[in-house]
Amino acid sequence: MHTIDLSNYEYRTDLVIEEKVEGLEEKEIIRNTYDIEGIRVEEMNLTEEGSRKLHRKAGLYRTISFSDVTDKDQYRKVEKAFITVLKDLLLESKIKQTDSALIIGLGNEHSTPDALGPKAIEQVLVTSHLFQLGEVEQGYRKTSAFSPDVTGSTGIETGKLIKGAIEAIHPDFLIVIDALKATNIDRVTKTIQLSNTGIVPGSGVGNNREELSYEKLKIPVIVIGVPTIVDLVTIVADTIQYIYKHFSYKIDNVGNSKLKLVPENRQNYIDYPNTLTKEEKEEILGSIGNLDYEEVKQLIIEVLTPINYNLMVTPKEIDFTIDKLSLLLAQGINKSLHEHFNTTK
């Protein structure tokens, strides 16, 4: 029997909205950026008007960016930022301190880059059954947690299993943790994305995919995602952007004698703008220099798809990164949801 690998279809993409955000007005989107101990947090609140323009759901979008969560010091700072953002999102979504939570971990625990949700769930504190026994101290909220596995392993639509769990315990709100497919190589294992706009956990099979959202469930749905994979098309298209930045930086600094003292491999132009003219781009990259980012992606899709080479990949250190990220999300959720949660657990 030829087995279809449905797991290919189960990756949701980035929660980030970015593309044409620059052109929006303030009644369409409210943006804000700030730092928590050096960790950058971006806020975007998309209004109904902005929603119609971008074809993305209205709601609150948050992005926390960092460079290396396996570094002990940075781990601590990112956890702090995550707790701040999550508590704020709960508040803005009108979730009260006594509301009960169901925490869902999407993904396949046996596939490392997809195991973020299930691994976080293992470390989340659950108390619902203890409330039944009258065994819970002050300062704890009613929480349940559940990993529905993937349709490729259960044969059951993921959304339907989650609905069954919701009907079993009637939580006041949902938190959904998920590994995502990045649309930009910068973000892979380097951002935590939050939103209150819901998610479709389905596999793309059939028409009856179940959206998890306030509209469908009548309870708030907080989604927490981390991009853990990226496809080759994105890698190549992003590299071409870096080629432009590289040459922009070189050309702009050709006579900069001070810069000559910096070794070449330390001249970091990651945030340097692309200052090349149309002619310069064409000189460097020919006809491809005339294409914009989306057109470049389209071309590379056309090149790689027929030969079956549009792989999805993950950094080779993914095991260690998933270990740290799942712990960070679980502990951050525990500390955000339970006032008295003891960190030394």
Add this chain to the structure above:
Amino acid sequence: MHTIDLSNYEYRTDLVIEEKVEGLEEKEIIRNTYDIEGIRVEEMNLTEEGSRKLHRKAGLYRTISFSDVTDKDQYRKVEKAFITVLKDLLLESKIKQTDSALIIGLGNEHSTPDALGPKAIEQVLVTSHLFQLGEVEQGYRKTSAFSPDVTGSTGIETGKLIKGAIEAIHPDFLIVIDALKATNIDRVTKTIQLSNTGIVPGSGVGNNREELSYEKLKIPVIVIGVPTIVDLVTIVADTIQYIYKHFSYKIDNVGNSKLKLVPENRQNYIDYPNTLTKEEKEEILGSIGNLDYEEVKQLIIEVLTPINYNLMVTPKEIDFTIDKLSLLLAQGINKSLHEHFNTTK
């Protein structure tokens, strides 16, 4: 917070009925024993009349006994016996070749002796989602599979999660795999027990425990269990029985010159009857010699409970045994449910 370990309450006991079976009439119980390539299979069909007498549910009970499933040759034979018994049980439970199955693995995958169900589920073939896509060849049945984890990890009553799954896909019958607590040391990792009488997967908390049975669900429920743990009370009480057998054998064979040629540690009396008189038992074991098996158990419970020593234990090789048993159950189920299942998967 003081966390109650609910997993203690989640072990179901042996599916075997044995105690007072000897006294029953044929209209109350139908018994049969046979061998499949040297593997012993015991059948007991308990009628409604027998059910009332024994306070056990009426239905079909099957037990497959073996000595070591990590032995390659015996593994093969046990698998064959298991397939024969399971197919027969499906047939007797009026399950048709085209009926769809939901296979449930009870237990905690992170606790080795309790991981039998979840580990089997990982190796069970699921096809439901492929049927939706029209991707399934002849000779395959519609199957789904699901591990609901334990209440101590999810906060959710296990039975309720399973009901949610049943409502999501409406299977024609259930197969439930579970690790059991043995009531006899002989059976630990050495029997596979099957029945069509259902099971209560709940944790014992609250009053709303959900029974999984034909009566409650209106679909057949096949339960497959393997005892993987045993408590110290049972170990000690069973050892006292072996002390009796040991001395019975010694006394009965005191003048047996042929036996003297067999080294002592090869004189296997495991199936030898207890032929001791009341006086002999009292001489050997004093007042304890006057107690029957259940009274001995009661005494040892009284001795071990106050000092917190009625441990539940598992054989030290449990990791290897669970690996083999979960594979055997999964492959046996695959071969029983799908006519064309290819063994070389």
Add this chain to the structure above:
Amino acid sequence: MHTIDLSNYEYRTDLVIEEKVEGLEEKEIIRNTYDIEGIRVEEMNLTEEGSRKLHRKAGLYRTISFSDVTDKDQYRKVEKAFITVLKDLLLESKIKQTDSALIIGLGNEHSTPDALGPKAIEQVLVTSHLFQLGEVEQGYRKTSAFSPDVTGSTGIETGKLIKGAIEAIHPDFLIVIDALKATNIDRVTKTIQLSNTGIVPGSGVGNNREELSYEKLKIPVIVIGVPTIVDLVTIVADTIQYIYKHFSYKIDNVGNSKLKLVPENRQNYIDYPNTLTKEEKEEILGSIGNLDYEEVKQLIIEVLTPINYNLMVTPKEIDFTIDKLSLLLAQGINKSLHEHFNTTK
């Protein structure tokens, strides 16, 4: 091919000396018991004279006893006691702050009760390779760590692999972590045993077993062991001891009206002496009442061996206990060996 399971032979037993210790004089053994935050520590220093009498190696023996290391509060206290005892043992074994350590984890990481050593090694800080690079701050010692697996998996004698590692890096002392077979049911997962007398890691095959000890290696060898398994003979023999204590307590307190207020299953007599007379013991347990502890064990060996029932077992919660114990040993070693080790790692 019939595969011999050598892992059966690879369990070392308790490091504790106890049997005839009571009769020894002070020039033969020096004993001391104290508490660290309620955790009991027993010290025994066996002299050369005591060594000859007991047929056990002369040296320092330490035992830390506790009831449940999965309890957060007790975990903290046991870790503290362990660090105190280990540091003291290093000092008494004349190991200096700058001496380099090789830490060895014996056992099979794929068999839960035998995985203590390998799992601890995974969490031990290693620095030797960083010293080569000049990358180590003040307050850290040179450490290496290594799990040689078991002969049944490698085909190689464990001791020889360890010797190879010693020759590769020439450490100043060894720390060896091992899971043990308990000779007393009290100790299973409830004691940490330390000694500086060395260990024989071999499998019992062949004559060339390699002892790891100061005598053989000319460097100090600290052994850290935790009993994780116990055999049925010990379980049954120990239960008989508890039967005696149970009846001693009952008989002695027959008229104690105050005690009647305590529920029976709370009347803890675990440390109550056996005050039964010879006649009382015989009344309760017949001829077996006349046997001493070692004779009872011998009888049960004779009963269980021919029928192949002298299983070695482990508590059913072993997965969770090994997780905690391996972390405790690793972190305790890290904090004992490196002055500046940061606990928040």
Add this chain to the structure above:
Amino acid sequence: MHTIDLSNYEYRTDLVIEEKVEGLEEKEIIRNTYDIEGIRVEEMNLTEEGSRKLHRKAGLYRTISFSDVTDKDQYRKVEKAFITVLKDLLLESKIKQTDSALIIGLGNEHSTPDALGPKAIEQVLVTSHLFQLGEVEQGYRKTSAFSPDVTGSTGIETGKLIKGAIEAIHPDFLIVIDALKATNIDRVTKTIQLSNTGIVPGSGVGNNREELSYEKLKIPVIVIGVPTIVDLVTIVADTIQYIYKHFSYKIDNVGNSKLKLVPENRQNYIDYPNTLTKEEKEEILGSIGNLDYEEVKQLIIEVLTPINYNLMVTPKEIDFTIDKLSLLLAQGINKSLHEHFNTTK
């Protein structure tokens, strides 16, 4: 303490020699390609003369290419090809049927793409200890197996641990299994590479790296590698090659009316030659079109290194692929080394 991640340095690259092979004469290299049930095998025997020219070690190089080892049918064919090639390589390296083997699994079992070696070792049959006991039937060879872990986890140079093992058991030859870094995206998890030229398992730290080779050890060393990771530079450079092929194919087939019937995303040009003229390449890719493959790589290294983006990545399905590949290598080695090895283990 700032921990250097030595695992970055521990990946060896492709065993394949390819670059300038085209220009070599027959006295320098002997090449041959054949199919085993549709699986392509390439043989290259590099002579001493060829060795000097290419700066690669003289010896036998074999490459087995396939598309998807998780496909059941292809798995079987690849295993067959692997056994054929391995047996042939043993024969050509003058290894006799009775020679004893030490099988080494390099890499870090806790990092999925690097776990190939350790996972294969777990499934390799070891018999050395059984030979000592006289327990081995005819048709089996003396084998040992060992995973030395990585220097970042042990603090010990990997090569030194292996030398210790060699000295402990004096094998007649070595087999070393390793996960590799691909120099071509085609090969990632899609080739098995064998050679008898040895390997340097060291971490790159210090000067005393230990080569494992016939020259150093005086016993044959067979290396079996599978590329499991690739860096972004290679991905981008290879994609540029596919852009050339894409346009070559388009231009060459502009008037091909038959081809128009094939959907675009099925027009597979993976083996189509690059037929573009210098002018065409320049038109498409500007100055970059003037660079050869190695120059393109050099440019992308210059672009990605300063911004820290030359990630090493692995396909997202790596968990499943490593499971299958490690089983295939282990079973293939078992069947190649032991005449009577029973496949149904």
